[in-house]
Amino acid sequence: MPDAGVITITGLTKSFGDNIAVDDLHLEVRRGELFGLVGPDGAGKTTIMRLLAAIMSPDSGEAWIAGSSILHEGERIKEKIGYMSQRFGLYEDLTVMENIIFYADLYEVSKKERPARIERLLGFSNLTPFKGRLAGKLSGGMKQKLGLACALIHTPEVLFLDEPTNGVDPVSRRDFWRILYDLLKEQVTIFVSTAYLDEAERCTRIGLIHKGRLITTDTPAKVRKSIPLSMVEIWAPDARKAAEAAKGMAGVKDVSVYGNRFHVALAEVGLTDRIIEQLKEKGIAVIDHRQVLPSLEDVFIHIVRSSEL
């Protein structure tokens, strides 16, 4: 049994009927990492989370969480992990305190440790003033923090967060990530899934997943550099039309429009001037252009598109 990583996944596969949700997944996450599973909706992120939390059985493959097998030691895994599903899993008709105590009871947190732990969790999540409030009456951001507090009540080794910031306002999202960084200092391993690429940038390592397949894993910076692309950002009054025109040109790998500008992925650096020239020949006005570093979004879109070809 491997011990190198806190999470070790080998050949994990799961399909629902004809639809392969997770396709031969291999991955290793080390202690204290903040690993981001990045992919569009329907890529298989939630299925991976559920498989790793041992609440769903894989068709084949195996994974170890903190040394326990998801196939054979599901009950032990449940004591070692914290898990927060997309919908936070709160009882809206119970108060903040009642929710926390309920989960503390399920995890059998001893009565002696309990008060200090609850106070700390309420403190870092800024929920202390809302102890007596019904969970249903909290804002989205507060619900999310309460969900996190409940998932942390038994001080798990590994924390699984399934799209934790889905539908939460930007300020609360930033707060939430601050909490996650604090947790990292305590050597908690965090495995988070997200469809937001700005969040992916905050992870120590990410895995891009598309249609159940893990396409690449590395630090966000390295993932960005991993593709041999030169990225040009072009401003145009009619960006959509210009992008459409650029699509067919030689050397253009990919085009994505962002409002009044668009990114063109080129096979080589030297091609930029030729593209601009060609656009002007076609009578398309170009305001400005510059070389940019591909963002994760560019990389992701490029990878997804090329994998679909």
Place this chain on the structure above:
Amino acid sequence: MFERIKQMMIKEFHQIFRDKRMRPIIFLTPVLQLIIFGYAVTTDVNNVSLAVYDLDRSYESRELTRRFEASGYFQVFCSIERPEEVQDLLDRGKVLAVLQIDRGFSADIKKGKQAEVQVLFDGTDSNTALVAMSYANAIITGYAKSLGGPHVRASAARLDVRARAWYNPALRSKNYNVPGVIAIMIMLICLLLTSMAVVREREIGTMEQLMVTPLKPAEMILGKTIPFAIIGFFDMFLVTIVGVFWFSIPIQGSLPLLVLCTAIYLLSVLGIGLFISTISKTQQQAMMGTFLFFAPAILLSGLMFPIENMPVAVQYGTYLNPLRYFLVIIRGIFLKGNGIPILWPQMLSLFILGAAVMTISALRFRKRLV
């Protein structure tokens, strides 16, 4: 383990009592059903509206009419003057019966000839008509006897049949209905609460959250069913108390036996509730599922229609209906004072049915979890 089940239950009670929709189900439904069955749904026939078409206008005809009125079963609605009114009153449902005394009634009596009266009934509601008819027969026979009494020769051998209804001497339908209310109410409330509470966890996403905790499926099932069993017992006592003290329903048998049998009954009811929760995705579906089971369960239980009158195939089907057994048990305990020596076959059947249903549901429940 017990600590976790206890906490599940505490949580469940918190939720039940905070849910504004749940409170009326628990407290209002039983009382409402009791009132409906105690007062409104009565198969007793009283105050049958009667029209009198007296063509004889004699002392004897008036005496017979008076006897109809004095019986308490009939109430004279009006007197009829013209023959077409007979049809009209019955057609429009103004009266349920018409007593027609033809001319010559008193003359025939005086001559010692066979005098005839005619009573017409609206047979739309065949049960009521039959019962009212038998009352009318009794009144007329009684009148005939009072006339004939002194004149009838002692030599004429007469057979006097007197029917006595045991266990419910006054044949009050309340005595029969209130125990039935207890049975159907426990079923409705426990089915609804169990199926909806489980499905609600799935709907709001807490089921997934519970699955990742060390909570075991058995603990979850117990934590989800025991609170509703407690509410089932509470409602049973509530209805029993109201029934005994308000409707003066006699309770002849032992109360501890009633509690024991209710527990056995709850096993199947909660099992079915759990089963419904495993086939429903939303609370609406759970509610639909509950009523899809509940309506035929009542109709095929013997609560309103005797099972013996049903087609044979349907009769076999009723063996799968827990209500069927519990009705026999609860009526036996309330009205006859039956004990285990008489009720054990029903209790055993109910227990086997309950154990089977519970096992199937628990297995399905586990499957849905993993």
